[in-house]
Amino acid sequence: MVFILGVNFPERNLVKKSLEAFFGIGPFTSSRLLSRFHIHPTCKIGELANKQVLDLTAALADMKIENDLRRQVLDDIKRLKETGTYRGRRHALGLPARGQRTRTQTKTAVKLNRIDRRL
Incomplete structure (x- = not known):
């Protein structure tokens, strides 16, 4: 198990998919992070060196993700x-x-635009 920002990831998971598990990080941002730290797109979490894990954690700590981003959207x-x-x-x-x-298909929007949004 590898910790990235306090989240446990199994060693067999791809790094790209593990980064996309964070709220606010999509395919484009995860690809940019991988290329920034010279990590191959098919690399697994268990294959990362400690320095790479620390670099990823530091980069994610500087970004606005998870609860900070959810709070900003609600605000x-x-x-x-x-x-x-x-x-x-x-x-x-x-x-x-x-x-x-x-005219049709407003059910989805009604579900998504509730007054008290739970992201």
């Missing part, structure tokens, strides 16, 4: 609601906020 939605913008009103009503059609 942004709250700010939109308080200022009374169109997007804020759509979030408050549970309707699609990004121009999707509402």
